[in-house]
Amino acid sequence: MCGRYASFREGQQLADELAVAIVADDARLLGPSWNVAPTDGVRIVVDRPDQQGEVVRQLRVARWGLVPSWAKDQSIGSRLVNARAESLERSNAFARPFAVRRALLPADGYYEWQRLEAGGRRPRKQPFYIHPADGGPLALAGLYEFWRDATKAADDPDRWLVTAVVITRPASPELAHIHDRQPLMLTPDLWDAWLDPAVGAEGAEPLLGAQPPRLLAQPVTDAVNSVRNNGPELLTPAPPEPANVSPPAPAPSPPAAGRPAR
Numbered sequence: 001m002c003g004r005y006a007s008f009r010e011g012q013q014l015a016d017e018l019a020v021a022i023v024a025d026d027a028r029l030l031g032p033s034w035n036v037a038p039t040d041g042v043r044i045v046v047d048r049p050d051q052q053g054e055v056v057r058q059l060r061v062a063r064w065g066l067v068p069s070w071a072k073d074q075s076i077g078s079r080l081v082n083a084r085a086e087s088l089e090r091s092n093a094f095a096r097p098f099a100v101r102r103a104l105l106p107a108d109g110y111y112e113w114q115r116l117e118a119g120g121r122r123p124r125k126q127p128f129y130i131h132p133a134d135g136g137p138l139a140l141a142g143l144y145e146f147w148r149d150a151t152k153a154a155d156d157p158d159r160w161l162v163t164a165v166v167i168t169r170p171a172s173p174e175l176a177h178i179h180d181r182q183p184l185m186l187t188p189d190l191w192d193a194w195l196d197p198a199v200g201a202e203g204a205e206p207l208l209g210a211q212p213p214r215l216l217a218q219p220v221t222d223a224v225n226s227v228r229n230n231g232p233e234l235l236t237p238a239p240p241e242p243a244n245v246s247p248p249a250p251a252p253s254p255p256a257a258g259r260p261a262r
Contacts, residue, residue, distance in 0.1 A: 002082055002140070002166045002183040004224065005110035006129070006235070007043065008032035009137060014106050015059055017137050018045050018191070022058040030061055035230040036107075038065050038081040044144055044164050045104040047195040055197065062103075066165035067147040068093045074147060077163050083143060085169045085184055085208040089201055094165070097143035099201040102194050103164055104186065105140040109235075111224055112217075114178040127224050128178050129235055133214040141167045141184040141194060141207070169208065178217060185212040 011028040014020065027043050036042060042064045050056050065077030070092075080093060088098045109131030115123050132138055144164040152159035167184040175182055186194055186207065193199055194207055219238040223229045 002110050002112075002168055002181075003038065005036045005105075005107045005140070005183075006034045006131075007036055007105075007107050008034060008232070009106065009108060011043070011059060014043065014045075014137065018059070018104065018106060018139065019057060020045060020059045021056040022050065024058065024060045026061040027059045033230060034232055034234045035224055035227060036064070037227045039078055040064050042164060043106055044142065045106065045139070045191075045195065046101075046144065047197060057195065060162070062144050062162040062164040064166075065163055066093065066097070066143065066145050067161060067163045069096075069145060069147055071147060074149070074161060074163075080165055082168045082181075083165045085167050088143075088167070088208070089205070094143060095201070097145050097165075098204065100197060101144050102204060103142045103144045104191065104195065105142045105164060105166060107138040107140050109138065110140070110183060111220075112175075112179045112182070125222075126238075127220050127222055128217045129220045129224075130175065130178075130182075130215050130217045133216050136213075138183075138213070139186050139188075139191060141186050141210075143167065167208070172212060175215065175217060182212070184208065184210065186210055187213055 011023050015023050030041060030043060041061050044060055044062045045057060046060060047055050047057050064081055066080040067074045067077040083094045088094045109129050111127055111129055113125040113127050116126055117123055142164050144162060147161045149159050149161060168181045169184045171180050171182045190207055190210055194204060220234060221238045224234045
């Protein structure tokens with residue numbers, strides 16, 4: 001799964017790198033984060049009509065955790081932060097947005113946890129920071145949705161909530177030893193087709209098998225485990241594990257006094 005990621009590039013840099021024409025004010029003002037967590041506000045790239053009705057690429061903000069349009073309340077979003085690529089078209093939460101509301105979630109890298117055996121003790125998990133080898137941005141494939149809060153008046157600007165979900169796929173062989181899932185990441189040659197609202201589910205389905213860019217996986221400290229920690233220090237490599245060296249064998253005891261050694 002993808003439950004945490006880093007996104008610290010500023011809005012204009014993302015706009016330049018992802019060919020975005022319009023940067024919404026809230027996306028421009030959203031601060032950097034080295035520990036993006038579910039229910040946080042996140043930047044999304046979408047192709048949507050502007051005020052003149054022309055479809056243009058836009059950088060906007062959504063809440064991470066998709067709330068389906070049919071949901072009675074928004075609490076369901078905290079459980080829908082990932083969507084499995086294999087079952088999108090069969091899901092009553094994701095099938096409709098997959099057909100008409102696909103997005104990219106810009107990231108600098110993401111975190112994953114590897115379960116380690118601990119010799120009979122409770123297994124611990126080693127966090128890894130996984131990021132592009134070339135230092136460029138990642139474009140996580142996602143979906144977005146609009147949910148109307150029926151408790152708010154029709155003229156209340158906060159009556160609409162925009163939410164998003166990250167699509168996951170089986171892990172590539174290079175990363176499967178860390179976790180069996182990874183985000184679906186799209187390279188620049190696939191962005192247009194993924195974002196185009198005129199491309200339906202049938203046209204977008206082949207993109208779910210896209211191969212990720214070359215990635216590096218770096219073990220980091222468990223400071224990332226807490227959402228209260230958020231800074232560039234989270235990317236600092238973890239110190240190497242101490243070598244497992246067996247203690248030297250004890251020296252033989254001297255013979256007892258008055259008794260010959262044998």
